[in-house]
Amino acid sequence: MSVDVQRRLDELRASIAHHNERYHTLDAPEISDADYDALVRELRALEADHPELADATSPTQAVGGPISSTFAAVEHARPMMSLDNAMDADELRAWAERVGRGLTAATEDAAVGQDGDGDVEADSPAPPVVEYVCELKFDGLAISVRFEQGRFVQAATRGDGRVGEDVTANVATIADIPHRLSTDAPPDVLEVRGEVYMTRSSFDALNARAEAAGEPHFVNPRNSAAGSLRQKDAAVTATRDLSFWSYQLGEVVGARAGEFATARHTELLAALAALGLPVNDHVETFSSIDAVVAHCLSWQERRHDLDYEIDGVVVKVDDIVQRETLGSTSRAPRWAIAYKFPPEEQTTLLRDIQVSVGRTGRATPFAVLEPVFVGGSTVSMATLHNEDQVQVKDVRPGDTVVVRKAGDVIPEVVGPVPSLRPAGSVPWSFPTHCPSCGNPLVRPEGEADTRCVAPDCPAQRDQKIAFFAGRGAMDIEGLGEQMVEKLTAAELIRDPADLYTLQLDELTALDRVGATSAGNLLASIDESRGRPLPKLLTALGIRHLGPAAARVLTAEFHTLDRVMAATPEELAAVDGVGEVIANTVTTWFALDANREYLERLRSGGVSFGDADAAAAADVASSLSQTLEGRAVVVTGTLANFSRDEAADAVIARGGKSPGSVSKKTLALVVGDSPGSSKLTKAESLGVPILDEAGFEQLLATGELPDGTA
Numbered sequence: 001m002s003v004d005v006q007r008r009l010d011e012l013r014a015s016i017a018h019h020n021e022r023y024h025t026l027d028a029p030e031i032s033d034a035d036y037d038a039l040v041r042e043l044r045a046l047e048a049d050h051p052e053l054a055d056a057t058s059p060t061q062a063v064g065g066p067i068s069s070t071f072a073a074v075e076h077a078r079p080m081m082s083l084d085n086a087m088d089a090d091e092l093r094a095w096a097e098r099v100g101r102g103l104t105a106a107t108e109d110a111a112v113g114q115d116g117d118g119d120v121e122a123d124s125p126a127p128p129v130v131e132y133v134c135e136l137k138f139d140g141l142a143i144s145v146r147f148e149q150g151r152f153v154q155a156a157t158r159g160d161g162r163v164g165e166d167v168t169a170n171v172a173t174i175a176d177i178p179h180r181l182s183t184d185a186p187p188d189v190l191e192v193r194g195e196v197y198m199t200r201s202s203f204d205a206l207n208a209r210a211e212a213a214g215e216p217h218f219v220n221p222r223n224s225a226a227g228s229l230r231q232k233d234a235a236v237t238a239t240r241d242l243s244f245w246s247y248q249l250g251e252v253v254g255a256r257a258g259e260f261a262t263a264r265h266t267e268l269l270a271a272l273a274a275l276g277l278p279v280n281d282h283v284e285t286f287s288s289i290d291a292v293v294a295h296c297l298s299w300q301e302r303r304h305d306l307d308y309e310i311d312g313v314v315v316k317v318d319d320i321v322q323r324e325t326l327g328s329t330s331r332a333p334r335w336a337i338a339y340k341f342p343p344e345e346q347t348t349l350l351r352d353i354q355v356s357v358g359r360t361g362r363a364t365p366f367a368v369l370e371p372v373f374v375g376g377s378t379v380s381m382a383t384l385h386n387e388d389q390v391q392v393k394d395v396r397p398g399d400t401v402v403v404r405k406a407g408d409v410i411p412e413v414v415g416p417v418p419s420l421r422p423a424g425s426v427p428w429s430f431p432t433h434c435p436s437c438g439n440p441l442v443r444p445e446g447e448a449d450t451r452c453v454a455p456d457c458p459a460q461r462d463q464k465i466a467f468f469a470g471r472g473a474m475d476i477e478g479l480g481e482q483m484v485e486k487l488t489a490a491e492l493i494r495d496p497a498d499l500y501t502l503q504l505d506e507l508t509a510l511d512r513v514g515a516t517s518a519g520n521l522l523a524s525i526d527e528s529r530g531r532p533l534p535k536l537l538t539a540l541g542i543r544h545l546g547p548a549a550a551r552v553l554t555a556e557f558h559t560l561d562r563v564m565a566a567t568p569e570e571l572a573a574v575d576g577v578g579e580v581i582a583n584t585v586t587t588w589f590a591l592d593a594n595r596e597y598l599e600r601l602r603s604g605g606v607s608f609g610d611a612d613a614a615a616a617a618d619v620a621s622s623l624s625q626t627l628e629g630r631a632v633v634v635t636g637t638l639a640n641f642s643r644d645e646a647a648d649a650v651i652a653r654g655g656k657s658p659g660s661v662s663k664k665t666l667a668l669v670v671g672d673s674p675g676s677s678k679l680t681k682a683e684s685l686g687v688p689i690l691d692e693a694g695f696e697q698l699l700a701t702g703e704l705p706d707g708t709a
């Protein structure tokens with residue numbers, strides 16, 4: 001038994017030491033933070049259960065990683081500590097209880113000291129009042145910056161907490177960090193601790209430059225910040241646009257040191273800001289742990305609203321005397337804890353890279369992954385977009401890869417972990433032939449996409465039918481990709497029009513299709529006959545003709561026959577259509593094969609727009625046109641409108657609702673789980689941001705609510 005325990009302890013200690021070096025010294029982690037945390041937790045638990053196997057050199061006793069020889073060593077005047085983690089609300093509450101107990105015990109000790117009898121008094125002191133201060137947990141790397149007589153003189157990384165690396169020349173290039181403190185009377189020495197990080201926008205710009213130069217991608221802002229800071233040549237650091245947040249004091253010496261011996265941490269932050277040091281705005285104090293928990297959960301939802309990455313919330317005791325009472329363990333203070341968000345990045349095995357062919361013939365490579373839980377769901381596939389993306393990322397089957405799923409964004413393979421690449425692996429190459437029909441794939445010069453151009457490719461046909469039946473189009477329940485494949489394989493259908501002549505006995509004759517599901521499918525097909533015209537127009541899959549253009553065309557022409565009869569000029573004159581759409585639409589309707597297909601849809605009973613729809617559109621257009629020509633973009637989920645309904649409401653008032661934000665956007669309406677790119681863009685362009693109530697007001701009055709910029 002204890003042999004096994006000892007073996008597991010040795011394994012864990014060695015593995016954690018290895019990963020510490022990868023992360024802290026080499027800036028090239030091999031496993032996700034979440035996996036690393038799990039190893040440390042397992043080791044802590046084992047050590048707690050087996051105190052007899054304690055080891056002073058265990059990584060649990062240390063902070064950070066070993067020091068590299070590239071930089072001179074700097075001994076920290078005061079140690080730079082780490083933080084303990086809370087992975088959920090219960091662990092946060094357990095920490096608050098420990099804080100409460102620690103403070104109560106100290107008061108009791110003091111009381112015992114006074115009356116000297118050692119009994120706990122009947123009227124034992126009231127539970128201590130604790131004010132918690134919450135800061136964001138910035139995902140960067142900790143440094144200590146030293147000012148002497150108010151001048152920046154030195155900067156060091158955390159290193160092992162006792163000795164760090166001298167990165168003075170590199171830190172001197174960070175614009176956020178003043179070279180001189182803004183005070184006439186600085187203390188002799190002032191050390192400020194905080195986090196160096198890279199904004200998302202700088203990270204994106206850095207990757208765009210790397211891509212343009214044909215250099216490898218950076219995996220995430222944290223690794224880029226760490227790698228940028230620890231460059232041998234500070235001139236390289238200077239090109240990397242790093243930023244800094246201050247959150248802690250190190251050594252303070254001199255006659256004016258007392259000014260920084262504030263009673264509260266929040267006062268210290270204000271004092272640091274007054275010196276011209278960057279202090280983050282999102283600092284809030286709470287007097288109950290319930291309020292702290294609510295605050296942490298609320299940031300967990302909003303983490304993508306920021307232009308920098310955070311991986312949690314740091315909760316600290318605000319009162320400095322209480323902090324001293326609580327003290328620290330060998331590696332972390334007892335007066336603070338890091339509430340960690342669930343991970344959005346994980347590492348997993350890339351089993352294979354396959355290519356799927358879509359309805360337009362586009363061949364898209366995608367990653368087949370060892371399933372991994374990340375960003376709130378299990379991910380087993382992720383798109384790799386196109387040939388160049390695979391090449392830029394240089395991911396290969398057999399690689400361990402970093403997978404990222406942030407918020408409602410689709411999962412992404414960020415890149416490989418090069419140090420874990422199996423020997424003998426070769427770069428992946430794009431297949432030369434369509435995996436579905438076997439015809440050659442083509443990639444026209446200068447284009448990013450590779451395509452199957454065979455007219456009768458089964459994959460394209462199936463995808464077209466699935467698109468026709470999909471949400472946003474004819475919305476035929478029960479007709480997913482698999483069912484489509486069954487129907488085409490049995491040669492029951494060749495295109496969507498064939499759906500409308502399907503018979504019950506044809507369906508029940510299919511493998512594993514019972515009478516009930518066959519009946520349900522026929523019922524949903526029947527229901528789709530009456531879909532409003534914008535759905536049918538979208539379902540046709542005409543290039544460039546998306547739901548928004550389909551809606552404005554319907555509002556203008558009411559029936560499919562009138563859309564078909566329109567000239568390109570008449571179509572292009574419709575606001576929100578334009579020449580490109582007008583041309584593809586007329587070209588599509590001009591083809592005999594398409595006209596024949598439409599007639600088969602018509603004789604299958606599919607509605608081509610009718611008097612009712614036209615009447616409804618007339619009602620809509622009788623609304624006063626308060627948003628005439630204005631664009632209102634919607635992101636996230638609204639409570640009272642689907643996306644389509646929100647767009648319809650804007651269009652009914654003469655406006656439009658495009659899919660992206662620009663300078664001309666009147667307002668961005670933000671619901672739950674909004675897309676971060678629209679939000680960031682709106683913020684950077686100064687586009688007013690509305691919640692749902694503000695949107696309803698805009699619809700009712702045509703005016704932006706008071707107080708919106």
Ligand code: IVH
Nearest residue numbers: 081082083135136137138141142195247314
């Ligand atoms: S306070 C003695 N505040 O998280 C406590 N740390 O996991 C000193 N971090 O080493 C740290 N944001 O690199 C503190 N607002 C914040 C922070 C923060 C990020 C980092 C820091 C620390 C690590 C511990």
